[in-house]
Amino acid sequence: MQLIRCPWCGSREEVEFHYGGQAHVSYPENPAELSDAEWARYVFFRANPRGPLAERWVHAAGCRRWFNAVRDTSTHELLAVYRIGEPQPEVAR
Amino acid sequence: MADPRARRSPLAGWAPQLQALNGAIRAQELPFLTQLNLRLDSGGPAADPVAKVLGVSLPTVPCTSVGSGVYEVLWLGPDEWLILAPAGSAPELMIALREAIGSEHAAVTDVSAQRTTVQLSGPGARELLAKGCAIDLHPAASPEGSCVQTLLAQTGIIIVVRDGTATDFLLLVRSSFAEYFAAWLVDASVELTEPA
Incomplete structure (x- = not known):
């Protein structure tokens, strides 16, 4: 089983964590001015790369804090883990 | 019966x-141990008065706990703790903690x-x-x-x-x-x- 390094609790088994979708999708600054197409883009459209993707994860069975992680979607390897509010680290592909 | x-x-x-x-x-x-969930900013103004009530500082190192003899304070998250206290002591402790917190941004919940x-x-x-x-x-x-x-x-x-x-x-x-x-x-x- 893969160990995931929670930014608070340290390395824990993967089953303690839940995945929470793509990270850094910010809420529109002026939601009232958005067209339907722009709303649809915000609500439904997500990146789907083959390779590193910044995602939100939560340590559900531990400290229950959300954090961000860069995961390689082709190998399921977590390349970097960082706290909410921290900038996305550069990872070597 | x-x-x-x-x-x-x-x-x-x-x-x-x-x-x-x-x-x-x-x-x-x-x-029936009393268990209180405490949410507050450990660097904020409410941390010190709360520590005075408990007799120990809130542990800020992840995955640690400290005991004062009467209370045991467990780290649950960077802004969340679980206080273990003797059975039946919830009402007084809740009042004491809420008085210590005053109008600061924090929460005490009885989760016994x-x-x-x-x-x-x-x-x-x-x-x-x-x-x-x-x-x-x-x-x-x-x-x-x-x-x-x-x-x-x-x-x-x-x-x-x-x-x-x-x-x-x-x-x-x-x-x-x-x-x-x-x-x-x-x-x-x-x-x-x-x-x-």
């Missing part, structure tokens, strides 16, 4: 089985019924926990005062290490999972205990 209004702890029915464990494992429910507490001790305690939990509880990795929230046999649990030899643990398990947990405990300790 038993009084149906009498308070009954989640593991009351398992007391005989837990008591029957002998040898390397001793397990005992500590029923959420979990029940089991004291697990004996030379086989660490080996028993290793059967259902991936956390390294060797004293070198989990010294006295460690407090980990994890899964034990697939049920969420808080493990507090209470000594430096890994022979004394406090386990906090959700009340609705308590009987499952006790059944697992009794089953898992078969090979570690002496036949009665």
Whole structure:
């Protein structure tokens, strides 16, 4: 089983964590001015790369804090883990 | 007939089985402990008055706990703690903490019924926990005062290490999972205990 390094609790088994979708999708600054197409883009459209993707994860069975992680979607390897509010680290592909 | 209004702890029915464990494992429910959930900013103005009420500073190192003799304060998150206190002390402690917090941004919630507490001790305690939990509880990795929230046999649990030899643990398990947990405990300790 893969160990995931929670930014608070340290390395824990993967089953303690839940995945929470793509990270850094910010809420529109002026939601009232958005067209339907722009709303649809915000609500439904997500990146789907083959390779590193910044995602939100939560340590559900531990400290229950959300954090961000860069995961390689082709190998399921977590390349970097960082706290909410921290900038996305550069990872070597 | 038993009084149906009498308070009954989640593991009351398992007391005989837990008591029957002998040898390397001793397990005992500590029923009705007061448990308060505390949310506040550990660097904010409410932290110091709260520490004064509790007699200890809130632990800020992840996965640790501190005890003041009366209270035990468990780190649950960077802005969340669980305070263990003697049974029945919730009302006074809640009032004292809320007075200490005043108008600051913080919250105290009585969650005493959420979990029940089991004291697990004996030379086989660490080996028993290793059967259902991936956390390294060797004293070198989990010294006295460690407090980990994890899964034990697939049920969420808080493990507090209470000594430096890994022979004394406090386990906090959700009340609705308590009987499952006790059944697992009794089953898992078969090979570690002496036949009665």
